[in-house]
Amino acid sequence: MILYIAEKPSLARAIANALPNPQKKHDGYIELPNGDCVTWCIGHLLELAEPQDYAPHYKQWQLDHLPIIPQEWQWKAKSNTKKQLSVVRKLLKNAQTIVHAGDPDREGQLLVDEVLHFAKIPKYKLEQTQRLLVSDLTTAAVKKSLNKLRPNKEFSALSRSALARARADWLYGINLTRAYTIKGRQAGYNGVLSVGRVQTPVLGLVVKRDKEREAFVPKDFYQVVAHLETDTLPFQAKWQPSEACAPYQDEEGRVLSRPLAENVARRITDKPGFVKQFDKIPKKQNAPLPYNLSALQIDAAKAFSMNAQKVLDTCQALYERHQMITYPRSDCRYLPSEQFSQASSILAKLKDLSLPYQKAAQQANPAQKSKAWNDKQVGAHHAIIPTQQLGAFEKLNHDERKIFELIARQYLIQFMPAYEYLATKIIIEIEGGQFTAQGVTVVKEGWKSLMPSNKKEEPELPQLTVGQQVHCLQGEVLAKQTTPPDAFTDATLLAAMTGINRFVSDKAIKAILKETDGLGTEGTRAGIIELLFKRSFLQREGKQIHSTSTGRALIEALPESATVPDMTAKWEAMLNDISKNITPYQHFMDELYQALDHLILGARQGSISNFTNLPKAPTTKRTFKKKRPSRANDKTGAKRSPRKSRTNT
Numbered sequence: 001m002i003l004y005i006a007e008k009p010s011l012a013r014a015i016a017n018a019l020p021n022p023q024k025k026h027d028g029y030i031e032l033p034n035g036d037c038v039t040w041c042i043g044h045l046l047e048l049a050e051p052q053d054y055a056p057h058y059k060q061w062q063l064d065h066l067p068i069i070p071q072e073w074q075w076k077a078k079s080n081t082k083k084q085l086s087v088v089r090k091l092l093k094n095a096q097t098i099v100h101a102g103d104p105d106r107e108g109q110l111l112v113d114e115v116l117h118f119a120k121i122p123k124y125k126l127e128q129t130q131r132l133l134v135s136d137l138t139t140a141a142v143k144k145s146l147n148k149l150r151p152n153k154e155f156s157a158l159s160r161s162a163l164a165r166a167r168a169d170w171l172y173g174i175n176l177t178r179a180y181t182i183k184g185r186q187a188g189y190n191g192v193l194s195v196g197r198v199q200t201p202v203l204g205l206v207v208k209r210d211k212e213r214e215a216f217v218p219k220d221f222y223q224v225v226a227h228l229e230t231d232t233l234p235f236q237a238k239w240q241p242s243e244a245c246a247p248y249q250d251e252e253g254r255v256l257s258r259p260l261a262e263n264v265a266r267r268i269t270d271k272p273g274f275v276k277q278f279d280k281i282p283k284k285q286n287a288p289l290p291y292n293l294s295a296l297q298i299d300a301a302k303a304f305s306m307n308a309q310k311v312l313d314t315c316q317a318l319y320e321r322h323q324m325i326t327y328p329r330s331d332c333r334y335l336p337s338e339q340f341s342q343a344s345s346i347l348a349k350l351k352d353l354s355l356p357y358q359k360a361a362q363q364a365n366p367a368q369k370s371k372a373w374n375d376k377q378v379g380a381h382h383a384i385i386p387t388q389q390l391g392a393f394e395k396l397n398h399d400e401r402k403i404f405e406l407i408a409r410q411y412l413i414q415f416m417p418a419y420e421y422l423a424t425k426i427i428i429e430i431e432g433g434q435f436t437a438q439g440v441t442v443v444k445e446g447w448k449s450l451m452p453s454n455k456k457e458e459p460e461l462p463q464l465t466v467g468q469q470v471h472c473l474q475g476e477v478l479a480k481q482t483t484p485p486d487a488f489t490d491a492t493l494l495a496a497m498t499g500i501n502r503f504v505s506d507k508a509i510k511a512i513l514k515e516t517d518g519l520g521t522e523g524t525r526a527g528i529i530e531l532l533f534k535r536s537f538l539q540r541e542g543k544q545i546h547s548t549s550t551g552r553a554l555i556e557a558l559p560e561s562a563t564v565p566d567m568t569a570k571w572e573a574m575l576n577d578i579s580k581n582i583t584p585y586q587h588f589m590d591e592l593y594q595a596l597d598h599l600i601l602g603a604r605q606g607s608i609s610n611f612t613n614l615p616k617a618p619t620t621k622r623t624f625k626k627k628r629p630s631r632a633n634d635k636t637g638a639k640r641s642p643r644k645s646r647t648n649t
Helices: 008-019 079-093 107-117 124-128 139-146 153-187 200-213 241-247 260-266 293-304 308-321 339-350 397-413 446-449 489-500 506-512 525-534 549-557 566-579 586-603 642-647
Strands: 002-006 023-028 027-031 037-040 046-048 074-079 095-099 220-229 235-240 270-283 419-431 433-444 469-481 540-541 545-546
Touching: 002 008, 002 079, 008 027, 008 037, 008 095, 008 139, 008 308, 037 079, 046 107, 046 153, 046 235, 074 079, 079 107, 095 107, 095 124, 107 153, 124 153, 153 549, 153 566, 153 586, 200 489, 200 545, 200 549, 200 566, 220 260, 220 419, 235 419, 260 270, 260 433, 270 433, 293 308, 293 397, 293 489, 293 525, 308 397, 308 525, 397 446, 419 446, 489 525, 506 566, 525 540, 545 549, 545 642, 549 586, 566 586
Parallel strands: 002 037, 002 095
Antiparallel strands: 023 027, 027 037, 046 074, 220 235, 220 469, 235 433, 270 419, 270 469, 419 433, 540 545
């Protein structure tokens, strides 16, 4: 018997639909005519044991118990899915061949692998286990994937990486959450002060931004604009202060002296100027790549003020229920070359839909192959794109339609001409001072004809020649004021998590992180942000996201290394390297153990003063029960090799 184990029922149904009929539906699995079976997990069927499962005294939260580091890690069945786990284990006993059909990502790999190991599958059978990678639930796509099974052992590094991530989150989350919750109770705060390897640095970003905004003192600065006249068009040019003006400028080159600005304006009024440089360079801009999940969440937040979790939930519906898009938790923005053969069919169907950009979409050329098709950039999954099954479009609800339209547009623009324009730069010299003007002249809209028009109108600049004389009618002083950094929004906080290298101080780590995925994973970032709201560490004010007094108190109580992204971002890079078989699992874990010892010592010695005047905490149970909902919590359960392994490297 061949046993297919899908990550969830919807994927199992899609696999069964691509296999022979007639089929028999049983409780927890589908039987094929030849006796083969398709079964499923329901997300994680297993969770990592709680501290009290290792020793009953851990049920009481005490600083003396920390750090809690299991000698032999244990999985246990999740209480709400025990029945399905029993079904899968029974089927595994009779299976001659196993096909792993978890989602095509790190967590999906571990999700089924952990069940195989928990069921004590013999080594020879594990060696023969096959891997089915499905990123499109339409029957034609699943059939294609069934003909391209790969050995499951090829993905063992991916599984090790997911396991290391889970164990790290367990160790970090449980130990530090207990430590700081106990410190909070000593100060009279009875809530749970949740600390996570990823969630806490994200909270730290918001707290730091809030403090910068509160401490911000606006400064006046001044710009000088020359109003210029030519034989054809009038235009404006902005003064570029020379090095001699440096004593009157701030670190960003802004002029702080009004008398200086007014003096320049007087000197250039009614004076001739001469063209020192005139450039009009033709340029092209190709369409941006198709979406991965984070890029889609950022654009949806900007366009619709839709939070990250809502976007993910909507994508799951489009993928599972409607089968109109490919796998949504993707971290990849490229497409496999073989997918290009479907372009004509997908484009033809998209052009028939009542999309808001339908007229411009008619220009899409199915023969055009953008840089998105690149096999070298595609791993277990590819960018999120429409499938060939678009019949449910008219049945989509409001949110589903909005998200689908974004995904469809990002796919369509891969087949549109480049955006072409002329970039003009003029440098004028007036009374020894330098003034510049820049502008853009659109030659061909290309793919931008599908995009919403929210750009500022670029001023039209005249055609000039070097040495030509122009006349400055007037110099004008523009009084400006510096503004504080913007508060985080859903879009900018997600962008900060994906581009975390911008917020890292260590130059070596910064360089590493430019090549990695940032903090968290595509599928967990939304859940991490939502968790911070549930813990009452963050709050919304309109579109803005701010820290609460509780969130700020926690960050102020923690050592800096736990609140800035440097340490955990470095770990994210190591986890990425584990998945590529570059970094050994144990090297990552040993570094984590060392950091954990240091952090727990800091907690023991830390002051409780930060927690003395906090508002009343939300009602919670006194015991810390770790949950693992929908693969979106950064404090997941974990396993660890024996304690003695800490000295083995």
